[in-house]
Amino acid sequence: MEANDLIKVENVSMKFNLGNDKVTTLKEFFIKKIKHELKSEEFWALKNVSFEVQPGEVLGLVGTNGAGKSTLLKVIAGVMKPTTGNLTRIGTIAPMIELGAGFDMELTARENVFLNGAILGYSKNFLVEKYNEIVEFSDLQQFMDVPVRNFSSGMVARLAFAIATLVAPEILIVDEILSVGDAPFQHKSEQKMMSMINGGATVVFVSHSSETIRKICSKVVWLDHGVTRMYGEVNEVLNAYNSYCDTI
Amino acid sequence: MFQHKSILNGGMLLNFIKSLEVFKRYTYLIHQLVSRDFKVKYKRSILGVLWSVLNPLFTMLILNLVFASLFNMKSYGKIKDYSVYLLTGLVLFNYFSEATNLAVGSIVGNFNLITKVYMPKYIFPFSKVLSSALNLLFSLIALYLIVGVEALRGQVPFTWANILLPYDLVMLIIFAIGMGLILSALTVFFRDMFYIWGVALTAWTYFTPIMYPIEIISDHHSWFTPYLLFAMKLNPMYHYINYARTIILFGNVPTLGQHVILFVSSFVFLVIGVLFFRSKQDKFIYYI
Numbered sequence: 001m002e003a004n005d006l007i008k009v010e011n012v013s014m015k016f017n018l019g020n021d022k023v024t025t026l027k028e029f030f031i032k033k034i035k036h037e038l039k040s041e042e043f044w045a046l047k048n049v050s051f052e053v054q055p056g057e058v059l060g061l062v063g064t065n066g067a068g069k070s071t072l073l074k075v076i077a078g079v080m081k082p083t084t085g086n087l088t089r090i091g092t093i094a095p096m097i098e099l100g101a102g103f104d105m106e107l108t109a110r111e112n113v114f115l116n117g118a119i120l121g122y123s124k125n126f127l128v129e130k131y132n133e134i135v136e137f138s139d140l141q142q143f144m145d146v147p148v149r150n151f152s153s154g155m156v157a158r159l160a161f162a163i164a165t166l167v168a169p170e171i172l173i174v175d176e177i178l179s180v181g182d183a184p185f186q187h188k189s190e191q192k193m194m195s196m197i198n199g200g201a202t203v204v205f206v207s208h209s210s211e212t213i214r215k216i217c218s219k220v221v222w223l224d225h226g227v228t229r230m231y232g233e234v235n236e237v238l239n240a241y242n243s244y245c246d247t248i
Numbered sequence: 249m250f251q252h253k254s255i256l257n258g259g260m261l262l263n264f265i266k267s268l269e270v271f272k273r274y275t276y277l278i279h280q281l282v283s284r285d286f287k288v289k290y291k292r293s294i295l296g297v298l299w300s301v302l303n304p305l306f307t308m309l310i311l312n313l314v315f316a317s318l319f320n321m322k323s324y325g326k327i328k329d330y331s332v333y334l335l336t337g338l339v340l341f342n343y344f345s346e347a348t349n350l351a352v353g354s355i356v357g358n359f360n361l362i363t364k365v366y367m368p369k370y371i372f373p374f375s376k377v378l379s380s381a382l383n384l385l386f387s388l389i390a391l392y393l394i395v396g397v398e399a400l401r402g403q404v405p406f407t408w409a410n411i412l413l414p415y416d417l418v419m420l421i422i423f424a425i426g427m428g429l430i431l432s433a434l435t436v437f438f439r440d441m442f443y444i445w446g447v448a449l450t451a452w453t454y455f456t457p458i459m460y461p462i463e464i465i466s467d468h469h470s471w472f473t474p475y476l477l478f479a480m481k482l483n484p485m486y487h488y489i490n491y492a493r494t495i496i497l498f499g500n501v502p503t504l505g506q507h508v509i510l511f512v513s514s515f516v517f518l519v520i521g522v523l524f525f526r527s528k529q530d531k532f533i534y535y536i
Binding site for chain 2: 015016017025026027074078079080081097098101102104106107111114115118120121122123124
């Protein structure tokens, strides 16, 4: 392992038990135990995935729905621990997966800025300092004291994006996020992302758009049913992936 | 955020220091979650936070009416002042009951966050126990209102021993944190815990001398009386409440033994809770 790898994914596998046979009540547990039916169906969302990302590198992740892209992002973000295998990650990280997950709809936008910021691990002083920046970027000046339940989904997304992109992290994890809000905000958010990427962040990036991936990525991993189908140069992998997509 | 290395190497001490660092980083989140709970709880109610004071008062009034008049508890043995006796037990047990009831569902109820953002998972039961502690402080206002009235009437003494109450409360909160950790983790694997815990709490309420004096049992001569008394003394809630009554009802300083019992029971449950939670937390995401 080189000392300067920022993310190193080694033989990571992730096993889930599929819903239908999961026992979550005592009664079910005892009945199934007696009937010897406690075997649950296993599902490997990821199987022996390995790759490394060097500082400043932008790695693209492609694959059809259910290929394990989001699971992999969550493993890298530390939300999930791999069933087997190792993940090494050095540096500050900003996971931009499912923005606004921590919003409380009953609270006002202002209160949510601080709640959501705290969930992302920011300190109070930092949030107070950056508060105006968030309001300005999300363009929600008039609405900061309105409960978020009265917001449109676009407004919620704008606020969440503004909070999530506050810091310049060393590692940025992005899940299909550039399509947030209306056209002007999309443009604004894309610019913000690009400035973060160009600012030297190491990025893991999931997208279904070959165009975007060609524009910003230096390497691509193609996941297929949890297995690394291909890992290498952008054009090489994308061409193979696109021709595979055409066949199905 | 700001996680430097996801694989920790090194000894227990290093791990412990790391945990403390993580805890320190997330104190603001705990603060936010507690204040969120508090804001949401009383949103759109007219009397708002006043309910935290009124609730125990009304419960005490009703129970007082039922037990003091109907069952004639007042004349029973050692109880000097039934209202204060009742309210002391009620306030402490209500805290325990509310804290653990909220903690039971705290992990399951926050699955949408746990599967999306990295954060220490114990924060959820922990913040619920603390939210309830905030409520406990308001209930204490109700308690001391009654204590004040009764002290003026000369029914209970009001002594310097009262400054020892925070020790009791802190130990009770630590006990509740331990229980909260165990319960919240269990619920992930068995959703029945929601209902089991509801029933268990009801049983526990009656098993703790809140509405009746413990003499009701010791005066009842039967072959199982000693066993029942022994079982009662194993109940940590009995000791937390007994400590508070020693201070409030009798104006005495609790014995060294009472202090030790509180300390031991709190930390035993805290350690069990932490170890159990830590051993299970990585499996939570498989049981969504």
